Amino acid sequence: MQSSEVSAQESQERVYTALSSLFERMMCAAKSSSMTEVVEADLTFSQFRTLMELGSRGTAMSMNELADAIGLSVAATGRVVDKLVGLGYTDRREDPQDRRVKRVSLTDDGHRFVTTAVDQREDVLRAICHRLPGDVADALTAALDPVLHGDTDYFASPEPTTES
Template identity: 50%
Template structure:
């Protein structure tokens, strides 16, 4: 459908909102199915995702603030994840009172599996598009991404792209 004249911001918002909602729902269903069959609760997985997006180990207090939980609740989350071998907790070398939390290799693996499932669904969607529509979508999105229209990328995805290009 080709329109003449300028498309309003509201009309574009409506189409973009519908597109993102449907695309993300499609991708999330498969990814959540994988998570639901695992032994990790959503609260625990959220902790893994936060840790995956950081370039350094976080203190329990920092993690609690990001998760909007008490330090005690965060500590219980971390205890469970340590017991599962997904998170490592160590003393801060400069202050032994502070405990630093980071993902283990298995924790990274779980996060990567989840994100891979989502990416596979995005690729499946793109494979279903006619080539001309996929080309148009690529050009428009490329112009937006390379322009100065968006915030900095999510650290989890930057880390994944950097890792994939090594």
């Protein structure tokens, strides 16, 4: 390997290590505020995840769609939804086009819960950013700008290579 390739790989590993540490610390800080909401509402992780998934979709989901999205069986998802219906956070109704399909959506209380959890997470992340000195915040913004807004989409999945 040539020295420029080694240097590029070392740089990529350094940025991976730095971003991984940053994301881990930010997520830990954000999760701690969300966990307060979960504990106060006496929710399981699966119930919380269900509420957050419904909140992020903004529309009713079938039980099958919801089960796939949260990684549970349809039966387990049904038990989670039963509890959330009992707590007043979700509604479960028949699909108007197909009565065999049950659709789950957030109630007003469910929307308030999700909004509060998201707001708290954002408040934690915003507080971290506000503690950064101006020069560090500017340097971080300048470093991230070409990744987030440049001509190359670094977040796209790489095209599969075909071998002849």
